[in-house]
Amino acid sequence: MKTCLIVDDSRVVRKVAGRIVANLDFQIQEAVDGADALAKCRELMPDVILLDWNMPVMNGLDFLRAVRREKDGATPKIVFCSTETDRDHITEALRSGADEFVMKPFDSDILQSKFAEVGLV
Amino acid sequence: MQEATFAALADLALSKTGQYISPSKSYLVETRLSSILRREGFASCDDLVACMKARPNPIFETEVTAALQTHQTSFFRCRDDLGRLVSDVIPHKLKRSKAGRLKVLCAGVSTGQEAYSLAILLNEHAQALRGARIDITATDICKQSLTTARAGTYGHFDIQHGLSVHRLLQHFTQLETGQWQASEELRRGIGFRQHNLLDEDAPLGQFDIILCRHVLSGMSKSMRQRAAELLTAKMASESVIILGHGETLTGVTSWLEPSRRHRGAWMYVPEGQRKVA
Numbered sequence: 001m002k003t004c005l006i007v008d009d010s011r012v013v014r015k016v017a018g019r020i021v022a023n024l025d026f027q028i029q030e031a032v033d034g035a036d037a038l039a040k041c042r043e044l045m046p047d048v049i050l051l052d053w054n055m056p057v058m059n060g061l062d063f064l065r066a067v068r069r070e071k072d073g074a075t076p077k078i079v080f081c082s083t084e085t086d087r088d089h090i091t092e093a094l095r096s097g098a099d100e101f102v103m104k105p106f107d108s109d110i111l112q113s114k115f116a117e118v119g120l121v
Numbered sequence: 122m123q124e125a126t127f128a129a130l131a132d133l134a135l136s137k138t139g140q141y142i143s144p145s146k147s148y149l150v151e152t153r154l155s156s157i158l159r160r161e162g163f164a165s166c167d168d169l170v171a172c173m174k175a176r177p178n179p180i181f182e183t184e185v186t187a188a189l190q191t192h193q194t195s196f197f198r199c200r201d202d203l204g205r206l207v208s209d210v211i212p213h214k215l216k217r218s219k220a221g222r223l224k225v226l227c228a229g230v231s232t233g234q235e236a237y238s239l240a241i242l243l244n245e246h247a248q249a250l251r252g253a254r255i256d257i258t259a260t261d262i263c264k265q266s267l268t269t270a271r272a273g274t275y276g277h278f279d280i281q282h283g284l285s286v287h288r289l290l291q292h293f294t295q296l297e298t299g300q301w302q303a304s305e306e307l308r309r310g311i312g313f314r315q316h317n318l319l320d321e322d323a324p325l326g327q328f329d330i331i332l333c334r335h336v337l338s339g340m341s342k343s344m345r346q347r348a349a350e351l352l353t354a355k356m357a358s359e360s361v362i363i364l365g366h367g368e369t370l371t372g373v374t375s376w377l378e379p380s381r382r383h384r385g386a387w388m389y390v391p392e393g394q395r396k397v398a
């Protein structure tokens with residue numbers, strides 16, 4: 001079974017996204033910020049990372065740049081998931097190594113569609 | 122909603138557009154008419170139907186009929202089928218076209234995502250298609266949906282259904298409202314027209330390829346047959362109709378048969394060669 005790491009400081013978002021992604025046949029892991037996520041990736045690199053932007057300790061963009069420098073860090077598909085939905089933010093996320101971008105709020109169809117875009121479903 | 126009210130609205134949808142609404146879906150009727158009820162100040166569908174009977178108004182009737190339609194659509198719906206259309210069907214048709222020009226009809230496009238998806242794919246395959254001219258005409262019965270389609274402007278949820286972020290940035294502009302608008306090039310390449318598939322007289326012209334995906338399946342069998350047979354009048358020589366994934370006309374009409382060359386495409390069968398449906 002493929003694994004998905006959901007990185008968001010909101011417990012509600014982690015639960016909602018986790019339920020949707022679990023229905024797509026992924027095993028779910030959660031992290032509360034970028035630093036927590038980086039530690040989890042060093043233990044086991046997931047197949048996909050659903051990543052919030054604004055988080056304490058280490059934000060999504062810093063995590064994204066850091067994880068892409070890790071051994072096997074190029075492997076996971078990284079789907080940014082943020083309320084920062086202007087063109088500049090989206091472009092910066094893609095330039096920093098994100099594969100897809102979900103604008104919050106989202107629904108199950110959107111997540112499924114974005115996972116399909118990166119070849120995960 | 123009273124049974125008689127549902128029956129009246131279901132009959133209206135069936136007679137005007139061929140759409141079959143099952144009694145178990147009566148909740149859909151209330152949902153789809155809610156904005157008209159609010160705008161016109163009707164307390165319920167019962168009041169709406171009573172008013173339509175007391176003061177018949179063909180324009181209002183058309184609006185109610187259009188509102189009863191399903192408007193469900195998304196970008197790149199059944200993307201593999203769309204991909205085959207651009208990589209296989211269109212190049213094949215172009216080879217056989219002396220003028221190097223094709224006319225494509227997207228029937229029942231609702232708010233336009235199907236037509237824009239095709240336009241995006243044609244843009245991405247422009248080099249392989251060697252500058253061939255491909256005209257897209259997109260139709261729907263609903264005037265309000267077509268207003269959205271012509272503007273090419275989509276909100277937060279609609280823009281994310283089926284569209285990759287890369288295509289979003291390449292082909293859409295973000296407006297100050299936060300909505301996203303299709304590029305002028307995409308909008309200019311599509312002619313939107315209000316059209317009812319069951320209207321025999323509307324002069325749309327003839328097309329080399331007709332996309333009619335996820336439209337006929339919502340109709341009753343007899344109306345599906347009528348709509349499919351009326352579509353054949355819009356087929357140019359050797360043209361094909363592309364249906365949605367899983368949709369079929371087998372057992373519905375003998376006027377069309379599956380193409381042997383293009384999966385999911387249907388060809389016209391001349392009179393005299395038709396098998397009994």
